[in-house]
Each structure stands twice: as C-alpha cells, then as structure tokens.
Amino acid sequence: MPASLLEEIGDLTLEHLFLVIVTMLIAATLGIPGGILLTRHAMVRQWALGVISAVQTIPSLALFGFLIPLPFLGGIGKSTAIIALVLYALLPIVQNTVTGIVGVDRVVRESAIAMGLTPRQLLTEIELPLAARTILTGLRIATVTTIGTATIAAAIGAGGLGVFIFRGLASVDATLLLAGAIPAATMAIVLDRGLEWVVQRSSPVS
Amino acid sequence: MSPLVSFRNVSVRLGSRDILHNITFDVEAGETLVLLGRSGSGKTTALKLINALLHPSAGEVLVEGMRTTAWDPIRLRRRIGYVIQEGGLFPHFTIANNVGLIPRLEGWPDEEVAARIESLLTQVGLPPKEFVARYPRELSGGQRQRVGVARALAADPHLLLFDEPFGAVDPVTRVELQRQFLSLRRQYGKTALFVTHDLREALAIGTRIGLLHNGRLEVLTTPAEFQYAQSEEAQAFLAALNPQNLNA
Numbered sequence: 001m002p003a004s005l006l007e008e009i010g011d012l013t014l015e016h017l018f019l020v021i022v023t024m025l026i027a028a029t030l031g032i033p034g035g036i037l038l039t040r041h042a043m044v045r046q047w048a049l050g051v052i053s054a055v056q057t058i059p060s061l062a063l064f065g066f067l068i069p070l071p072f073l074g075g076i077g078k079s080t081a082i083i084a085l086v087l088y089a090l091l092p093i094v095q096n097t098v099t100g101i102v103g104v105d106r107v108v109r110e111s112a113i114a115m116g117l118t119p120r121q122l123l124t125e126i127e128l129p130l131a132a133r134t135i136l137t138g139l140r141i142a143t144v145t146t147i148g149t150a151t152i153a154a155a156i157g158a159g160g161l162g163v164f165i166f167r168g169l170a171s172v173d174a175t176l177l178l179a180g181a182i183p184a185a186t187m188a189i190v191l192d193r194g195l196e197w198v199v200q201r202s203s204p205v206s
Numbered sequence: 207m208s209p210l211v212s213f214r215n216v217s218v219r220l221g222s223r224d225i226l227h228n229i230t231f232d233v234e235a236g237e238t239l240v241l242l243g244r245s246g247s248g249k250t251t252a253l254k255l256i257n258a259l260l261h262p263s264a265g266e267v268l269v270e271g272m273r274t275t276a277w278d279p280i281r282l283r284r285r286i287g288y289v290i291q292e293g294g295l296f297p298h299f300t301i302a303n304n305v306g307l308i309p310r311l312e313g314w315p316d317e318e319v320a321a322r323i324e325s326l327l328t329q330v331g332l333p334p335k336e337f338v339a340r341y342p343r344e345l346s347g348g349q350r351q352r353v354g355v356a357r358a359l360a361a362d363p364h365l366l367l368f369d370e371p372f373g374a375v376d377p378v379t380r381v382e383l384q385r386q387f388l389s390l391r392r393q394y395g396k397t398a399l400f401v402t403h404d405l406r407e408a409l410a411i412g413t414r415i416g417l418l419h420n421g422r423l424e425v426l427t428t429p430a431e432f433q434y435a436q437s438e439e440a441q442a443f444l445a446a447l448n449p450q451n452l453n454a
Contacts, residue, residue, distance in 0.1 A: 111294030114257055114367075115308055115357075116283030125307070129298045 005179060009164075013183045016160035019150045020187075023082050024143055027089035031142075032135060034090075035097025036123065049095060056091045060149050063087065064156045081150070081158030088149055089142040096138025100131025132202045140195035147188045151180065208271045210235050210365055210397050211256055215265035218251055218421075225251045227421040228265070238391060238398045240412035242405060242443065247418040249401045253367050256399065257286045269365070284308060287363040287396075289371045293354025295342040301327070301353050302338040308361040326356040329393070330386065348379035355390070368400040372407065384410050405443045408432075417443070 038045040058066070063084045067074045074080050104127050112126045128135075154162025164180025167173070209232035218226040226248045233239050241249040254260040255267045258279045267274045269282060288294075295304050305326055306319045314322070324334040330352040342350055351371060358366055372380045388411060391398070402408055408415045409429045417425035419439040427435060433444060445451050 105297075107290060107292070107294045108296060110259070111288065111290055112296070114259060114283060114286075114288040114290075116280050116286075117311070118280055121311060126296060 005175075009179050009183060012159065012161050012163055012180070013187070016147070016150055016162075016184065017187065019078065019081065019085065019153065019158060019160050020143065020146050020191075023085040023089055023146050023150070024139070026082070027086045027093055027142060027146075028139060030086070031090050031093030031138075032097050035094040035135075036101065038094065038098050039101045039127075045098065049098070052091045052094055055087050060084065060088065060152050061155065064153065068156060076157040078158045080156055081153035085146050085149055085153065089146050092138040092141040092145070093135075094138075096134045096141075097131065100134030100138075101127045103134070104130045133199055136195065136199045136202055140192060140199065143195060144188050144192050147184060147191065151184055209233055209268075210270060211399070212268040212271075213252070213255075213265070214268065216252075216255065216262045216267055217264040218248070218255070218260065219263040224421050226255075226262075229421075229423045230265075231416060231423060231426055233397060233399060235397050236395050237413040238400055238411060240400045240402060240408040240415045241418055242402060242408045242415055243418035244403055248421040249403075249418050250369055252418070253369055253399060253401050256365075256367060257283045257288060284312065284361060285363050285365065287358030287361075287366040288369070289351075289354045289358045289366065290369045291371060291374045292347060293342070293350045293357070293371075295350055295353055295357070297342055299341075300338065301332075301340050301342070301345070304342065304353060305357045305360050307357070312361055322360060323356075326359055327353075329390065330356045332356075346379075347375045348383060351375060351379075351383055352386070355386075359390075359394070359396075364397065366396050366398040368398060370401055370403070373402075380407075387411055405432075405447055 034048075038048055055063075064080065067080045067084055068076065073083055108126065108130070109122070112122050117125060150158070150160050151162035151165055154160055154166050161180040161184045164176050165184075168176030168178075168180065211233040213229045213231050216226055216229045217224060229252065231239075241252055243249045251260060255262060255274065256269060258274045258277060261275055269277065269286075274282065296307070299307070302320075302323050305323045309319045309322055323338065327334045327337055332349060332352055337345075337349075337353075342353070345353065354371065372383045375383065384407060390396075391411075400408075400411060409432065412429055414426065414428055415432050416423055417435070417437065417440055419437075424437045425432070425435040425440050432440065435441075
C-alpha cells in the first residue's frame with residue numbers, strides 16, 4: 001500500500017470523525033432539551049415525533065438532494081451534509097429522551113413532587129438520572145447511524161470516508177472501496193461498543 | 207390555637223363525578239386522624255388536597271390557617287412529610303440520599319444532614335452502618351417502608367400524611383410498622399393524617415376516625431365510639447372484621 005494512500009486514509013478518517021462529532025453535538029444539543037420539552041407538552045409530542053420520524057423515512061441520498069437547492073442552508077459541501085445528518089440523528093435522541101422520562105415510575109415522580117421538589121429539581125434529581133440509560137442508548141444509536149449515513153454525504157462534497165467508496169465504485173477498484181469501508185466499519189464498531197460501555201456504567205438501576 | 211388543617215365545605219369534581227362532596231372537618235395539632243374508606247371513597251383525594259397536589263372545586267382547605275391555594279406549593283410541601291405505599295423511594299439514590307434529600311435541598315450543612323440521617327434510621331430500627339450505602343431494591347418491603355417514614359420526618363415537618371403506607375407488606379410486618387408508628391408518635395407528637403381501608407389499622411393507630419363513603423364524610427368519631435356509629439358503611443366495616451360473617 002503506498003504511503004500516500006495511508007496518509008489519505010488518515011485524513012479522510014479524521015474528516016469523517018469530524019462530521020460525526022459535529023453532527024452529534026448539534027443533534028444532542030437540540031434533541032435532549034427538545035425531548036424534555038416534549039414530555040411537558042403531550043399535545044405537541046405526537047405531532048413532533050411524527051414529523052421527526054417522517055424525516056427519517058426519506059432515503060438519505062434523496063434528503064441530500066432536497067437540501068442542495070435550498071437557499072442559505074443548501075448547496076454543496078459540509079454544512080448541507082451536517083444539516084441532513086442532524087435531521088437523521090434527531091429521532092433516536094428525541095424519542096429515547098421522551099421514552100426515558102415518561103417511563104419514570106409514577107409513584108416515584110409523585111412522591112418527589114409531594115416532597116416539595118421544584119420542577120427543575122424533579123428533572124435534575126429524579127427524571128434525568130433515571131432516564132440516563134435510555135437517553136445514552138439513543139445517543140449510541142444515533143452515532144452509529146450517523147457514521148453510516150456520513151459515507152453517503154461524500155456524494156454532495158462533504159468529504160469523509162465515503163470519498164474512497166464513491167471513487168472505488170467509479171473505478172471498480174476494490175482497494176479503494178476497502179480503504180473507505182474498513183475504517184468506517186471499525187469506527188462504527190468501536191464507538192458502538194464504547195458508548196455501550198458508558199451506558200452499562202451510567203446508572204445502578206435498570 | 208387554630209387547627210393545623212381545616213376542610214371547609216370541600217368538594218372535588220372530576221368531569222361530572224363528585225370525588226368529594228361537601229367535606230368539613232378540622233385536624234388539631236398532635237392528633238392522628240385516620241381517613242377510612244373503600245377504594246374510590248375519596249380518601250386519597252382528600253390527602254392530596256392538603257399538600258396542594260390537587261385543589262378543591264368548591265370550598266377551601268386551610269393549612270396553618272392559610273388556604274392551600276395561597277401557599278407557595280413548594281414551601282407548603284416541604285413542611286409536610288408524605289409517606290406512600292412502599293415508601294415511593296428513589297431507586298437511584300442510596301438510603302442515605304433518600305432520607306437526606308430534602309434537608310440537602312433546604313441547604314443544611316453536610317454534617318447536619320449526615321447526623322440527621324443516622325439518628326432517623328436508628329429510630330426507625332435500621333442500623334445506619336448497615337443501611338446508609340444500600341439501594342432501595344436491596345431492602346425488603348417493610349424496610350423500604352421504614353426508610354419512607356424516616357424520609358418523611360427528615361426536615362422536621364409539622365404534619366405527616368400517610369397514604370395507605372402499610373398496604374403492601376405482610377400482616378406481621380404490618381403490625382410491627384404500626385407499633386413503630388405509635389412509638390414515633392409518642393416521641394415526636396407530630397400531627398398526622400393517615401389513609402387506610404383497614405378498620406383494624408384505623409382502630410389501632412387513630413385518635414379519631416373519619417369514614418368516607420362515596421365522597422361523603424359519613425362518620426367522624428373516636429375509635430372507642432366507632433362501633434356505635436349510625437352508618438351502614440360503618441357497620442359494614444365492622445362486620446368485615448369478623449371472619450364468621452363470611453358464612454352468613
């Protein structure tokens with residue numbers, strides 16, 4: 001394997017990781033507080049979750065296609081790709097945040113309120129710790145999904161390991177295909193296992 | 207001195223159904239008023255009016271002379287200890303953190319919180335050394351209930367509310383818990399409202415018994431006088447005490 005290829009694998013892996021990290025930071029920043037808000041507004045919840053899961057059903061290549069012609073947001077490049085990736089990552093994060101908090105035992109919640117916890121204390125002392133596992137699982141699922149979908153983002157000029165895959169497909173070159181596929185798969189497995197380890201350690205209760 | 211809790215013509219309506227209908231009574235400092243009734247009689251609803259988990263549809267509930275709707279609900283609830291079935295303990299907190307939560311949120315210094323936890327656990331019969339670091343799931347139902355009582359006492363409340371606290375434990379443990387309730391009352395002299403569907407329990411621990419039936423307060427009397435109550439519901443409860451009535 002030529003040194004230049006190795007170097008490129010390193011660069012594109014970092015670029016891929018950058019896409020994933022930026023996407024996850026934005027998606028978590030929007031998704032966790034968003035999920036918390038939705039637990040307070042049952043009326044909006046069904047509607048909002050419906051919209052988010054509808055986005056999820058759009059094939060990724062098509063979603064990139066939709067975004068490109070949009071003024072300001074769209075165009076070719078990383079920012080368009082990150083918007084699409086965030087839209088995909090939101091569903092598992094929001095859904096698991098809602099499920100985790102709504103799933104807190106009614107008796108536990110009621111006794112916390114009856115003891116005089118403020119709504120904020122109820123959230124930080126009781127609901128979030130008890131929902132932590134479920135929320136972290138949502139982040140894990142979203143991360144793995146994002147690593148996969150980000151390979152497709154190379155099609156709209158976002159860079160990342162997808163560049164190898166598309167190049168390999170175009171030139172029917174197995175080495176190039178593997179140069180993209182192996183690091184992407186490794187990244188997905190490592191982050192999946194790593195986050196699962198965090199989930200297992202996160203809280204003493206199931 | 208004005209009563210600690212007063213119900214004045216209180217009704218609670220949910221849709222077209224009356225959960226409570228025109229209830230009036232007072233709870234004086236130091237007494238244990240037991241609210242007795244079947245499931246759906248409105249007794250838990252009455253309890254939740256006192257710590258403002260619910261508000262009356264008509265009439266008013268006064269705590270320390272002030273309407274519950276005028277209290278800041280957080281301040282009101284922190285002055286009232288609340289015990290429910292199985293204690294309603296927080297599963298992710300150790301026993302120490304369960305008992306010490308409200309003192310900590312009230313800003314007590316750490317050493318005072320720790321000392322408080324230790325003395326309360328000792329008083330409810332759980333050796334602190336053995337229990338502080340454990341989690342609720344590692345305790346029996348009766349032990350969890352004791353922690354629930356310790357937690358309710360933690361911030362030294364004026365008033366304690368018990369919502370069928372001993373309903374989920376076996377009959378032997380239940381009697382032990384009732385005995386402990388009486389000994390804590392002797393020691394602290396706290397005022398308590400105690401909800402149960404068990405007449406035996408009501409007779410054992412109440413200084414007065416209020417019988418609720420379909421949202422109405424049918425009887426309000428002392429345990430000694432309860433057997434003379436002119437109420438079909440009271441007589442039904444008394445009859446249910448005697449196992450021989452099963453064959454009638």
